[in-house]
Amino acid sequence: xxxxxxxxxxxxxxxxxxxxxxxxxxxxxxxxxxxxxxxxxxxxxxxxxxxxxxxxxxxxxxxxxxxxxxxxxxxxxxxxxxxxxxxxxxxxxxxxxxxxxxxxxxxxxxxxxxxxxxxxxxxxxxxxxxxxxxxxxxxxxxxxxxxxxxxxxxxxxxxxxxxxxxxxxxxxxxxxxxxxxxxxxxxxxxxxxxxxxxxxxxxxxxxxxxxxxxxxxxxxxxxxxxxxxxxxxxxxxxxxxxxxxxxxxxxxxxxxxxxxxxxxxxxxxxxxxxxxxxxxxxxxxxxxxxxxxxxx
Amino acid sequence: xxxxxxxxxxxxxxxxxxxxxxxxxxxxxxxxxxxxxxxxxxxxxxxxxxxxxxxxxxxxxxxxxxxxxxxxxxxxxxxxxxxxxxxxxxxxxxxxxxxxxxxxxxxxxxxxxxxxxxxxxxxxxxxxxxxxxxxxxxxxxxxxxxxxxxxxxxxxxxxxxxxxxxxxxxxxxxxxxxxxxxxxxxxxxxxxxxxxxxxxxxxxxxxxxxxxxxxxxxxxxxxxxxxxxxxxxxxxxxxxxxxxxxxxxxxxxxxxxxxxxxxxxxxx
Numbered sequence: 001x002x003x004x005x006x007x008x009x010x011x012x013x014x015x016x017x018x019x020x021x022x023x024x025x026x027x028x029x030x031x032x033x034x035x036x037x038x039x040x041x042x043x044x045x046x047x048x049x050x051x052x053x054x055x056x057x058x059x060x061x062x063x064x065x066x067x068x069x070x071x072x073x074x075x076x077x078x079x080x081x082x083x084x085x086x087x088x089x090x091x092x093x094x095x096x097x098x099x100x101x102x103x104x105x106x107x108x109x110x111x112x113x114x115x116x117x118x119x120x121x122x123x124x125x126x127x128x129x130x131x132x133x134x135x136x137x138x139x140x141x142x143x144x145x146x147x148x149x150x151x152x153x154x155x156x157x158x159x160x161x162x163x164x165x166x167x168x169x170x171x172x173x174x175x176x177x178x179x180x181x182x183x184x185x186x187x188x189x190x191x192x193x194x195x196x197x198x199x200x201x202x203x204x205x206x207x208x209x210x211x212x213x214x215x216x217x218x219x220x221x222x223x224x225x226x227x228x229x230x231x232x233x234x235x236x237x238x239x240x241x242x243x244x245x246x247x248x249x250x251x252x253x254x255x256x257x258x259x260x261x262x263x264x265x266x267x268x269x270x271x272x273x274x275x276x277x278x279x280x281x282x283x284x285x286x287x288x289x290x291x292x293x294x295x296x
Numbered sequence: 297x298x299x300x301x302x303x304x305x306x307x308x309x310x311x312x313x314x315x316x317x318x319x320x321x322x323x324x325x326x327x328x329x330x331x332x333x334x335x336x337x338x339x340x341x342x343x344x345x346x347x348x349x350x351x352x353x354x355x356x357x358x359x360x361x362x363x364x365x366x367x368x369x370x371x372x373x374x375x376x377x378x379x380x381x382x383x384x385x386x387x388x389x390x391x392x393x394x395x396x397x398x399x400x401x402x403x404x405x406x407x408x409x410x411x412x413x414x415x416x417x418x419x420x421x422x423x424x425x426x427x428x429x430x431x432x433x434x435x436x437x438x439x440x441x442x443x444x445x446x447x448x449x450x451x452x453x454x455x456x457x458x459x460x461x462x463x464x465x466x467x468x469x470x471x472x473x474x475x476x477x478x479x480x481x482x483x484x485x486x487x488x489x490x491x492x493x494x495x496x497x498x499x500x501x502x503x504x505x506x507x508x509x510x511x512x513x514x515x516x517x518x519x520x521x522x523x524x525x526x527x528x529x530x531x532x533x534x535x536x537x538x539x540x541x542x543x544x545x546x547x548x549x550x551x552x553x554x555x556x557x558x559x560x561x562x563x564x
Binding site: 015016017018021022023025026028029030036092095103114116118119122123124126129130131138171174224228229231232234235239249252272276 | 411
């Protein structure tokens, strides 16, 4: 039997085989992802009736979502919290990734990464709840400090506010930030750093001009991996945010499950998606600019 | 000492990462309903309370059914997609793969509300089944990411050799390709099982009256007297996941040792 015969048996044209192979997964995604997303996009232009939805086209939901003080404040707060969490998480994570990549013996790197990822494999809900317990009015921090006589009454500013949300999310997404940066640092050819120093750059300048640019794809990946889920997070603001720390996911849940206003809920959801897309594209654009360098 | 200040910083960071998890067993074994210092005494009564909680047992059963079904379905769907994307060129590939991978970059709340809108619009009753539909959607991209690298490292000539020796494309897949990507399939099953078991938002929106474990835990947060029991439950879950992780790490290292590859640090 010749090779051509075998190749012929491999199937009809390559395109048809490929399409046939991907079709179960693609059909699943079209039916349960593309169609639902299209539906909430359509819902966002309809009017809420009581009960049900009235099929008249309107921009009223978007006008309401973007002009009503209540909704606008929450959306802006979500954006600010997500950006703060991203900045804090990535900045705190970078030295950890740097240490494991550059200062740990290769045979022990996996042990360090293992240690870093253990907390991440425990239930997200319980981790968030533990922060509520730690920071609460009668919580671990307050009762501990009271018991030691350092404070005379419980601290109010550590719980149920935006700061508590930022701290909890920075904790929850730490491994997501460390791992991509670590991977990027691992790929750096160490002889480049020696070359930098041989050519008379200080250690710090070598870091700025060689290590950091080469690590940038990992940093951008970390930024996106932290930013996208954070802006849609529901549990953390619900548990530790208090009334002043509610984010857009809580708003969407309120419209859908409590108020049963699907059109407005959809308009807020679509707006949140737009914000995520715009910010993500901006970061990707920054990455491109940064990699090209200032000269060209 | 190598690293100096970086090492000190990393150790402090690890303390921050582990702080909540270290407190968990302390309060799970504490003999007081209030979660506060000083600890009042040793007790295992919160663990005993877990055994006598039928809604919890239902939730665990629901979660296990959902996680097992999800891991099998999403791995199966991912095998098709990963094979198609690594082996064939066809029109619309980028668009279709983009759509399938979209849940990776979509906040989960969006997936949850859009599915809820469609299911209620179609008049489908919310149950375990609807949660599985959502979980398969978000787990499949992770499985594809794992399986693509497994399929990518396949040597195409092995497949051609099998055809030359008279195997059909199905038997080639079963006899040659499947055994070679088996480690990828196993880690894909494990990862999707873990994601599904821990997933909250989609289950919260789509479970209806059939609560999963995270949904049950979330509902208990409202009752202060239930907190120590949740601490006990959390302790058990943490111990289980650490044991599972250590087993996975053991097998990964053994696999590496067998193939003689250099250890580059797992989970990546």
